[in-house]
Amino acid sequence: MAFRAVNSRRHIGLQELSSLAWAGRTLLGPMKSCKFVVDESTNESVLICSAARLMESLDLTSAAGQLLNETIQAQNKEFKTGMSTLLFLVGAWSNAVLECLQQNVPVLAIVSVMSEGLDSCCEKVQCLQISVHDVNKELCCSSVRPSTSESKASQIPCDSFLNHQIFLCFQKDISASEELVPGNSCFPQEADCNFNKDLVLPLASFGSEASLVRSVNDKSTSVVSVNGVSASSCKQKKLTHSRYFSTLVKSHASSQLGDSQVYLSEQSACPCECYGLGHLAMALRHGNQCSTELIKSIVAYQHERAECSGSSQFNIAEIATCCLPGLPENYSCVCPGFITLVSPEHVAVVRYFQDKPLWILLMDGDLTEQYRHLGFTKPRNVRTVLEYRSLQEGGSGDSWLSNVLDILISLKVNLVLVKGNVCKNLMERCMANNILVIGSVAQNVLSAFGEVTGAQPVTYLTQLNASCLGSGVQVELWKGCDERAMELGELVPVGIKVQGIPLLTAVLTTTVASKMQLIEDQFWTFVYRLHHALKDGKVFLGGGAVEFLCLSHSRMLAEQSLKLANEVL
Numbered sequence: 001m002a003f004r005a006v007n008s009r010r011h012i013g014l015q016e017l018s019s020l021a022w023a024g025r026t027l028l029g030p031m032k033s034c035k036f037v038v039d040e041s042t043n044e045s046v047l048i049c050s051a052a053r054l055m056e057s058l059d060l061t062s063a064a065g066q067l068l069n070e071t072i073q074a075q076n077k078e079f080k081t082g083m084s085t086l087l088f089l090v091g092a093w094s095n096a097v098l099e100c101l102q103q104n105v106p107v108l109a110i111v112s113v114m115s116e117g118l119d120s121c122c123e124k125v126q127c128l129q130i131s132v133h134d135v136n137k138e139l140c141c142s143s144v145r146p147s148t149s150e151s152k153a154s155q156i157p158c159d160s161f162l163n164h165q166i167f168l169c170f171q172k173d174i175s176a177s178e179e180l181v182p183g184n185s186c187f188p189q190e191a192d193c194n195f196n197k198d199l200v201l202p203l204a205s206f207g208s209e210a211s212l213v214r215s216v217n218d219k220s221t222s223v224v225s226v227n228g229v230s231a232s233s234c235k236q237k238k239l240t241h242s243r244y245f246s247t248l249v250k251s252h253a254s255s256q257l258g259d260s261q262v263y264l265s266e267q268s269a270c271p272c273e274c275y276g277l278g279h280l281a282m283a284l285r286h287g288n289q290c291s292t293e294l295i296k297s298i299v300a301y302q303h304e305r306a307e308c309s310g311s312s313q314f315n316i317a318e319i320a321t322c323c324l325p326g327l328p329e330n331y332s333c334v335c336p337g338f339i340t341l342v343s344p345e346h347v348a349v350v351r352y353f354q355d356k357p358l359w360i361l362l363m364d365g366d367l368t369e370q371y372r373h374l375g376f377t378k379p380r381n382v383r384t385v386l387e388y389r390s391l392q393e394g395g396s397g398d399s400w401l402s403n404v405l406d407i408l409i410s411l412k413v414n415l416v417l418v419k420g421n422v423c424k425n426l427m428e429r430c431m432a433n434n435i436l437v438i439g440s441v442a443q444n445v446l447s448a449f450g451e452v453t454g455a456q457p458v459t460y461l462t463q464l465n466a467s468c469l470g471s472g473v474q475v476e477l478w479k480g481c482d483e484r485a486m487e488l489g490e491l492v493p494v495g496i497k498v499q500g501i502p503l504l505t506a507v508l509t510t511t512v513a514s515k516m517q518l519i520e521d522q523f524w525t526f527v528y529r530l531h532h533a534l535k536d537g538k539v540f541l542g543g544g545a546v547e548f549l550c551l552s553h554s555r556m557l558a559e560q561s562l563k564l565a566n567e568v569l
Contacts, residue, residue, distance in 0.1 A: 013064035014098045020058070020068055021091020024051050027084040030287075034518060047518045050525070051083035052076040080528035117557060121550045128545055129538040132280060277314070277530070283539065284529045290332060290519070291526040294506050297334040301504055316531050317444045318502045321523065324486070324493055325516045327509035331480050337497025338445050339478055339505040340438060343490070345428075349436050350494050353475050358414035360470045362446050364457035366420035367437070369400040371460075405429055407461050415473055415496070417441045417449065419457075436475065438496075448503035449473070449496075473498045478507075
């Protein structure tokens, strides 16, 4: 275990983790701010707002730094969200462990207590979950039930970085103002959510008053009623700062779904502008208005398409992005098919093929002479790089180029989508023969074209035959909202589509080049946050509710431990 190698005097690794986490302190919370990362070799700057991007930009030579980077990148690869929270927790835990070690607390005791506290907090905050089904149903209908009794909770004015409005103090002894809510409330009835009297909960969007609520089927206090409105029937703004947390216990329905698709809300009692996801998306957007409009368009398109097939689902595998720096942000939109960037030399080929049905070839690998398949069990995080220069300089690669070109011409291939790298000389020869070759295409894009066109991906061109090709594809220069074709200097956006393809491309634009990466990261974070929330079927209350409940519960555990220790003595 890693904690066995702790230096009892200096604890350099813990100090490094704490320092690295401190560097990302501004990337978390409603008051978060972005960072500029400057490349010393080119003097180019990039705006970041993600712990994953921060780790990529740092020179991490130490073992602790590399381990932290691997952890953050693994979180990013698996969930695409929560990296900044993880970085914050690493810093907090490192400081806590460091302080304990300096006080000669045994390492095994530290690990045991921290694990027990973490497990206890994870169990405690389950009472703050809200069912996505109930959120969509209640919020879309906006059915606010007036209260018959008045709230008597204390009001405490307080300034906070989480909220600049009034904090609410929940006390255990409030009983006169309890209310009854139906047993099918969106809050778990079995959850024990008795807030500690010292707990200050920053639910500013819940108004200025709150009271504890009791379920008709359960005598324990479990839910919060706000200004006479039960939390299950809150208006849209009640979840403005909500968030998604992965939970160990998932509903039966969500466990049956795949990793990339979750079903859209069909049980909403009344229509919503986003087909049952509008208010949930508003709650999970965290101030990202641009991405909200794009996701609304994606959901609307997928909903319309799903109605024809008889099933509704939000499928992230059918989403791609294309970044167009140099255009105003109001040019951002969602387009059917695949939008990508090509060099100006490809424009002549694209115009030649415009309005013509094309034969398409899908390559599941690199289109280079030296490429060798790694086998069926490809190691993760391995990127193939073209290391041989012979193809660029001519000579031994000429015969391979001629053979490849002969195969493509003989089978009348018009368009080649390649997952990996493409030999530069081959691309030039293909352009001279009106063959459009595009590299670095994502796997989900290849799969989408394969499903609709009937094309079968091949790893080597020696495997190619006529049955592997797909048909019916069209390519054209991409046009913006003003119906004009765009040429962005060194790169030109083109659209590739085919009738019935489920793939959608979110075109992201900005006039600030250093902001492009940030916009793309925020979009994908929003998409995956919504995806995970729908897959688990639950979200947590935001505005600091989870954090303050964990603080209160941790304090209670500490007090209980001290009390037991005193009794023993």
